[in-house]
Amino acid sequence: MKEKILKGKKVYLRYPNTSDFAEFTGLNKSSVDFHQGLANPPKDKDSFDEFIERSEQSANESFVICSVETDEIAGSIGLSQIFRGGFQNAYLGYYLGEKFTGKGFATEAIALIVKFAFEDLKLHRIEANIQPHNLASIAVAKKNGFTKEGFSPKYLYIDDVWCDHERWAIINENW
Secondary structure (H helix, E strand, O other): OOOOEEEOOOEEEEOOOHHHHHHHHHHHHHOHHHHOOOOOOOOOHHHHHHHHHHHOOOOOEEEEEEEOOOOOEEEEEEEEEEEOOOOOEEEEEEEEOHHHOOOOHHHHHHHHHHHHHHHHOOOOEEEEEEOOOOHHHHHHHHHOOOEEEEEEEEEEEEOOEEEEEEEEEEEHHHO
8 A cells, every 4th residue: 555645834645545434525525515516525435435446546646635733634636647658647636625725725735746746756747627717726726837728618527517627737847
């Protein structure tokens, strides 16, 4: 099992494990309205088990975001579909529980995972797809050096709706 921990001032990122079930799904259940239409994080045993299984695949690097101050799980962040060869790319996904927003946790978590992606994984490019109305997430991406590359209509299926997304990315040379 992977045991990486990435440490910041406000948050640290660690690999999820099965003992996180109650805390992680509890956080996600308490944030259902907040996540509505934006994300569908694990809220039950089956979806949590799928999350753990995906986190153990070599094409993914999944972390829980934890508060340095309290050790509580604040959310999740991950790199998925890690491509090697001539592409050296990954897709970034992240979310916080509602009670942890507005504290700089997402900004720092993204900074930590970008550093990990470029220094440890030696990736060249990271892409985050963000819904145009999710201004807080766009602001966090911008703070971390991501630039808007384009628009993808009906890009992801979330809560029974095909949702438009903007493509935001950062390359190693611009980091």
